[in-house]
Amino acid sequence: MKILITGGTGFVGSYLRTLLLQDGHFLTIVSRSPKEYEDETAKNQQFVSWDDNLVPEMEKADAVINLAGSSIFGTRWTAEVKEKIYNSRIECTEQLVEAVKGAENPPSVMISASGADYYEPAGDTVLDESAPAGDSFLSKVCVDWEKAAQPVTEYGVRLANPRIGVVLEKDGGALEQMLMPFKFFVGGPLGSGKQYFPWIHMLDLCRGLIFPLQNDKIEGPYNLNAPNPVTMNEFASELASQLHRPSLFRVPEFVLDIVLGEAANPVITSKRMQPKKLQQHGFEFKFGYLRQALGDVL
Numbered sequence: 001m002k003i004l005i006t007g008g009t010g011f012v013g014s015y016l017r018t019l020l021l022q023d024g025h026f027l028t029i030v031s032r033s034p035k036e037y038e039d040e041t042a043k044n045q046q047f048v049s050w051d052d053n054l055v056p057e058m059e060k061a062d063a064v065i066n067l068a069g070s071s072i073f074g075t076r077w078t079a080e081v082k083e084k085i086y087n088s089r090i091e092c093t094e095q096l097v098e099a100v101k102g103a104e105n106p107p108s109v110m111i112s113a114s115g116a117d118y119y120e121p122a123g124d125t126v127l128d129e130s131a132p133a134g135d136s137f138l139s140k141v142c143v144d145w146e147k148a149a150q151p152v153t154e155y156g157v158r159l160a161n162p163r164i165g166v167v168l169e170k171d172g173g174a175l176e177q178m179l180m181p182f183k184f185f186v187g188g189p190l191g192s193g194k195q196y197f198p199w200i201h202m203l204d205l206c207r208g209l210i211f212p213l214q215n216d217k218i219e220g221p222y223n224l225n226a227p228n229p230v231t232m233n234e235f236a237s238e239l240a241s242q243l244h245r246p247s248l249f250r251v252p253e254f255v256l257d258i259v260l261g262e263a264a265n266p267v268i269t270s271k272r273m274q275p276k277k278l279q280q281h282g283f284e285f286k287f288g289y290l291r292q293a294l295g296d297v298l
Contacts, residue, residue, distance in 0.1 A: 001213065002060055004028045004107070006092055007067030009037065011172040012164075016065070016206045021045060028057050030068075050092070054099035058106060063213055066112040066149065068092035072138070073174055077262045086141050093148040100152045109158045111212050112149035116165045116198045116225060118142035121269035124196070128276040129163075129221050136269075137262055146221065158219050160212040165198035165225025165273060166266065167205055170297050174267060181249070182240055188249035191268035193233035198225040198273040201287035201296065208278060215281055222277040229272050230290050242294045 003020060007013040008029035020027055027045040031037065034047035048057060058064070069089040075081060093112060100106045117138035119127050133143050146161045153159050167173045181187040200208070205224060212218040230238070240247035253268055275283070287293040 001062040002026045002028070003213075004030065004054075004057055004061040004064045005067065006030045006065070006096065007069060007113075008065075010067065011071070011169070012167060012202070012205060012209075013067050015169070015202050016067070016209055017045070019203075019206045020210070028061065030054065030057075050095065054095070055102040058096075058099040058103040061107045062109075063107050064096060064100075064110040064112075065209060066093055066096055066110065067209075069113070069145075072266065073177055077137070082137060082262075086144070089141060089145045090148050093145060097149065097151050100155055100157055103155075106152075106155050106157050109160065109212055109216070110149065110152050111160045111162065111209060112145070113209075114142045114146050114161045114163045114221065116163055116223075116271050116273055117266055117269075118146075118163050118221075119271050119273070121195075121271060123270050124272060127223075127271060127273045129223055136265055138265060158212075158216065160218050161221040162209055162224040163221055163273070164205065165200045165223075165229075167202055168199050168293055168297050169202035175297070178239065179243075182243050182245045182247075185245055186249045187236065187240060187243075187245060188247050188251060189232045189236040190251050190264070191232060191253045193231060193236070193250060195232050195268060195270035196229045196272035197232050197235045197267070198223075198229045198271050199235070199290065199293070200225045201285075201293040204285050204287050207286070208275075208283065211278065211281075211283055217281055218277065223273045223275040224278070225273045225275055226285060226290070226293065227275055227279065227288050228290070229274075232267070235290065238290050238294055242291075242298050 008017050021042050029047050034049050037047045070084050120134035208224045236247045
């Protein structure tokens with residue numbers, strides 16, 4: 001397939017790109033700095049700029065995977081950071097929709113990312129795709145992100161919105177932030193420890209992003225997290241076990257609030273997500289349990 005990707009040089013996008021290239025697809029990666037990747041050796045990919053006219057590229061594409069968006073981890077959310085988090089997702093998605101609108105032969109499917117923080121935190125309640133949206137900053141981002149992509153359906157494009165859980169891979173994302181305290185023997189659960197943590201292994205994430213390309217029954221929002229979410233206490237205990245370190249030093253919620261403010265919400269609010277739609281359509285997770293996922297990553 002010919003696939004147009006945004007966010008293809010980021011944390012998730014880099015892994016996804018490798019997987020798609022290995023499968024023989026031709027990729028067009030939309031980047032802020034395409035010249036930085038001129039030395040890439042894969043012959044079945046090209047880089048274009050957001051400043052280019054994307055309509056001709058959209059004409060050639062069989063599918064679009066939209067992952068554009070600045071990272072939500074690693075820094076306190078100032079007003080400027082929050083504006084960047086929001087605009088980097090909404091504006092890029094709107095630009096893609098305009099390119100789809102201008103194409104005489106648009107792609108058949110668009111996979112446009114969303115996040116686990118779409119949902120209202122709900123304690124032990126299982127959250128499938130029908131659960132209501134929350135009212136936090138990230139919930140608003142996810143709701144508006146999905147709305148921004150919705151108009152492509154008016155042009156005959158099937159739309160799928162993966163609501164992505166916390167991605168487990170050692171060289172980025174939330175796990176990279178969590179590893180350091182454990183390595184220095186001061187790790188432990190974050191917040192109450194009772195909150196559910198909707199994790200997913202990077203490989204299953206990438207496979208789940210590609211799944212709507214292989215199954216045309218997948219449309220609308222779908223949860224993209226492992227089928228066995230754990231509490232933060234369980235997560236910290238398993239992480240400590242894998243690293244041969246103790247899990248003794250709980251970081252209270254008020255401390256996280258002082259240090260990170262709203263940026264702590266993705267890991268201290270409870271979201272017991274279930275990937276119901278993927279399971280109903282036969283998707284099989286390679287890393288369904290936390291122990292095997294962390295064992296592979298670490």
